[in-house]
Amino acid sequence: MIFGIGKSLFRRLILSFMVTVLIGLGIVGIIISYLVKGYIFESTQEEMLRKAKIVNLSIQDMSINAAETEQFLLFLDQSFNSRIWVFDRDGKIISTSTRDEVTIGKSVATSIVGRVLRGENVVSRLSFEGLNEPMLSVVVPWGKEDVVYGGIVLHSPVVGINKTVMKIRETVILTSVFGIILSTAMVSFLSWSISRPLREIDRTASKISVGNYSERINIDSEDEIGDLANTINTMAEKLEKIDYERNKLDQMRNDFLANVSHELRTPLTAMQGFLEALQDGLVEKEESRKKYYDVMYKETLHMSRLVEDIFDLIKLEHNEISLDRSPVHIGSILNKVAFKFKQQADEKGLEINVRADDTLESVYADRDRLEQIVANLVKNALKFTEHGGVTLEAYSDNDKMKLVISDTGIGVSKDDQELIWERFFKVDRGRSKENKGTGLGLAIVKELVDMHQGTIKMESQLGEGTTFTLWLPLFTPKDKNTSTIKSRS
Template identity: 60%
Template sequence: MLKTVNRSIFRRLLFSYLLTVLLGLGVVGLLISFLAKGYIYGSTQDELLRKAKKVNLAIQEFSAIDESAESLLVFFDQTFDARIWIFDDNGKIIATSTKDEVFIGKAVAQSIARKVAGGGTAVSELAVEGLAQPMLSVAVPWGKDNRIYGGIVLHSPINGINETVSRIRETILWGTLIGVLISTAMVSYLSWSISRPLQAIDRAASEIGMGNYAKRIEIQSTDEIGDLAQTINSMAAKLELTERDRSKAEQIRSDFLANVSHELRTPLTAMQGFLEAMQDGLVDEERRQTYYGVMMNETLHMNRLLDDITMLDKLKNDEIALSRHPVDVEAFVRRLALKFESLVSAKGLRLHVECEEGLPRAYADYDRLEQIVGNVVNNAIKFTERGDIRVKAARVDGFVELAVTDTGIGISAADRERIWERFFKADRGRAKNRKGTGLGLAIVKELVELHGGSIAVESEPERGSAFRIRIPIAAG
């Protein structure tokens, strides 16, 4: 539909501009033609009146026309290229500038005779029988002072004036045609320059409407059409971003459901198998107790999974409120080391604690801080088979930094940016007995950022990892 509109706009612009130009040039041409004709007629009349008065000056001493006066009439006829008539006070033509003139003895119109007798002048277009062509005629009094003997008439052919006016009109017509051709070219270009970007906008809008949000309109103009194109491009960019976010959210939701299903299906499958075996009487009392223990562990694992999911959901919805107070970091770290001492000793590892002298207090929620650092230390122990684990506390740029380093199997470069995602489990040689929900580090990151701090990781495969947690220093 928009393409039809574009074509309609092109036609309307073209026809309206052409009609305007054509009417404008036509009206101007007609006005010039009529004004030129009026000017030429007026100039000719004035010139004839001036010449008639010169003739009167030459013959005003003659009260009657004799040979001498007739010779003057012939002279003025040749000089002015105009026929001259002389009529008496009754309007009767008594002399002409042409010897073979047939009008002698005839009379001019009585209205002209009376007007001239009163001292006035008369102008008229005459189609007199006997004249080959229409004439423009002027009549002036013949005489001197108050003595009027009659009148003098000068004739000038109209055809010459009409030919001049015709040439002017022809020139105006050709000018109008040339103007229309030039205007057609200019208007066509202007209409095309308007309709072409509209067609580009139409095509782009159609593609955007079909879901191609990466489509952009390539229009460089800075007028209203360019502004429209930029607005559509901005809209497409926002739609593209919205679609990307929607796809990402959909992928996260899909991954979340898949991961939860996987994490729950594994222990449920194991428990179902044990229960079916006991129900069928295939398990003796000694093995029954072992199965109970396994099912209890699987139940605890599912509870931890659900607790972690609930915790993440609350963190995302800002439903976790921190109870922040100044925390003695050195005492906190040494107490945490005692908590993991038995687990470290069981794996044959060594846990070292280092605290900077004069370490300021951290402004944190003690229980949440223990959850943060404890989770990272627990991961370090889990993925370290031999060597040392160090927990170092120091002041860095207005923060208390808790660095947990290990000599474990490390994290690959491809996995380092993804370890903060829900349910992501890096390929760190995780054995079957190293169960985890894949939510621990996601919770840690959310809790650290809720404190106004940051967490970063440095790691290389087979060379260990270093997690650096920064918590704001307590004021004062």
């Protein structure tokens, strides 16, 4: 492992880099060698053809005498660094600059002679044992104007070609070594820059996988790895939220079951005690038995209200309640609810006042559910009010109907105000035993108000009373074609 880099990742990267460098440099070296070698041959060939033509110009008017011509050709040989032969139309060598290398009278290949006599130049590459450099041979016609006497042959080594190719190979090898070293350094850094955030992602993902959803990956890169880290962080946030909601739902379910059990156990225990007393004949007076029956009857009413409220709340949460919305005059609803609770208010010496102008616009609501909302709020207000009374008011407020239900009761503390919308929450302070509640009324009110696209808020001061304020949508002409709207469906 290099710099803490995992072997597999590093090995794959270094092998890919090395193969790329070696193949690339090898191909470049071969191409350069081929091009340089061809260039050297072509340039040497052109130069030798030029020299051969100079030789032709020099001897085309000269009578070929072996001794004299040989001296002149030797001079040209030393000047051009090329071996020079001259042959006649029959292909026999009649003069040379190097008598020790070739004898007079020796014949040149017939194919070459034929091409030269047709006025063509002939070029060939030769290799000889013992020579480090390849030889290049050029043959040009010997003659004047259109008259060809024979041919002139120049032989010359291609100087520097092998040395140049060797230098190119050495350069390619050195470049390859440098490339491998550079590749290793680059791969090491690249692998480290990749593996470091990947290890961070792996550690965090392992913690998330065991339920630690608060873990986050701290990577600021803006590449694909950064996108992966952001995706995992987003996933962790969602999982954390889901886990929180699940725990919250589990707690709510447990609290719900505990509260239902408690609410049912209390009246059932009381009823059981009274029934046992009646069954055992412990209550002899008719007046006392009637009192026991009256208490048991009230307990059955309490359980019945509890079950009805639970069913309503479950239906609301499962979107099983629909609203049959139509224009409703709020004044008639307030007066009906006030009349419904008048006897209960009179028994406690309280007043119920309604303030709603007959000219108020209609609200767009379900009449029965709107009456249930107002009734729950009034019933709640009467339970916590011992002196004074309850006031029901309605006002137009722009495109909303403002409904205010206030009392002069015991009030709600600031801490409790945050919990009043919770199911089964009860402000037990000052609650009379005669007025038992289920703790579901305000939760149902909140759900029904939301279904009507309305809002509700509460203001309260301990010892001064509580005020609930609702805003409900007014009926508009566009609502005429709308009949039944299902809640959040």
